[in-house]
Amino acid sequence: MREIHEFWANIIQIAIATYLLSIQIGLAASGPIIVAVISTVATVLMSPVAQRTQVGWMVLVQKRVGQLTLFHLPHRPVIPSLVC
Numbered sequence: 082m083r084e085i086h087e088f089w090a091n092i093i094q095i096a097i098a099t100y101l102l103s104i105q106i107g108l109a110a111s112g113p114i115i116v117a118v119i120s121t122v123a124t125v126l127m128s129p130v131a132q133r134t135q136v137g138w139m140v141l142v143q144k145r146v147g148q149l150t151l152f153h154l155p156h157r158p159v160i161p162s163l164v165c
Contacts, residue, residue, distance in 0.1 A: 095114075099111070099114055
């Protein structure tokens with residue numbers, strides 16, 4: 082429940098901070114807001130694609146590791162155990 086309150090409170094805080102900053106420096110204060118909005122939208126749009134790609138990547142990595150393990154397992158040198 083705390084996160085919900087922090088979410089809407091942060092939006093209000095950013096709006097007030099941007100307004101106060103725009104009084105001091107003008108329209109240049111909107112630049113960081115525009116960059117943040119574009120980044121957020123890009124992240125939301127790319128998340129499903131990245132998730133599918135990551136799952137496919139992990140399947141291929143697991144397959145490769147399995148093949149390398151099968152190849153190298155018979156060729157592993159035997160290390161003699163030290164018995165005192």
